[in-house]
Amino acid sequence: MMLLRRPFFSSYKGSSFASSSLCAVDDRRDGGGAVAEEDDDRWSTMLPELMEEIIKRVESSEERWPLRRSVVACACVCRHWREVTTGVVRPPLESGTITFPSSLKEPGPRGxxxxCFIKRNKKTSTYYLYLSLTQTFADKGKFLLAAKRFRCGAHTEYIISLDADDLSQGSNAYVGKLRSNFLGTKFTIYDSRPPYSGAKALSCRTSRRFPSKQISPQVPAGNFEIGKVSYKFNLVKTRGPRRMMCTMRCPPAQTPIIDEDPKSTSSPEAVxxxxxxxxxxxxxxxxxxCWCLNFHGRVTVASVKNFQLAAAAVDPSQSGSTGDEETVLLQFGKVGDDxxxxDYRxxxxxxQAFAICLTSFGTKLACE
Structure with missing residues (x-):
């Protein structure tokens, strides 16, 4: 029996999503690494109605981090608590909050x-994504993801991980990667888990499948293409910012909160x-x-890296097609040296937003 005591953000350093109460539960492990059965029974035999009421009150009273760690702690008590928590906690699309690691691969808020903000370390070529806790640029934020740039022959790769200290593709915290061409003008985004049933992983020796215990333990991880980002060449060197286009296979609006059964993974038609x-x-x-865009106070330093992305115009002849060229779905801009x-929605x-923003780093002589 698999019990989720340490599946969420226990790998995070400093700004872990796990609370002290969660760690106290972790300490009651038996010699084989599983929680003692009597401890599990003690919690799981609580009336479901009482469990649901407890979690509802915790959920409604702790909307923001760091207090929201108690919601994660509730889901880590035992299997039954996890099931109740997944039924109470709403996804980011509805709640506007990030709770579990799987929330990082679910659509952002609707309204x-x-x-968020990104901190860069030039010396180590690493990038750290944080959730903003206040409206200022001075807060420490809640750590979400980390990425590190590697040079692989003629290509450049960014390995994206849940662990700020373990940025390797073989890590249990690995969630995906970004790969560029030689010029740094075309990028491919890979997810560690299949976007739909039957999706084929990238077939190469460095992208072998391995077990991922963080995002979805029951789904073997690999590298599945979910998007492309390209920058338009500026051959005549005309004045102006970079021009970019993204094609993304976005996650469906409704997905399980913590873990999902591979048998229930969305089909290509459902995506x-x-x-x-x-x-x-x-x-x-x-x-x-200078060239100007309205970032509504979220960007304070002029930079060629700054951009706003909106849905491209679509063919109105296609039934069910929608497009909004005015609504900004992702904006990225500089507020300090690093x-x-x-901001995404x-x-x-x-x-996906983090991967797209990573493409903006680095010099692109062919596009500027």
């Missing part, structure tokens, strides 16, 4: 953007069509003599 995003064209400000803001997930 407002999820505000929405790939979403095409384009950067919004800035306007030239004659007085300031600090950048990242539905249909993108935090993982």
């Amino acid at each position: 407002h953007p999820m505000q 929405s069509r790939p979403v095409v995003l384009k950067n919004k064209a800035p306007r030239w400000h004659e007085h300031l003599q 600090m950048f803001t990242m 539905q249909p993108l997930s935090a993982f």
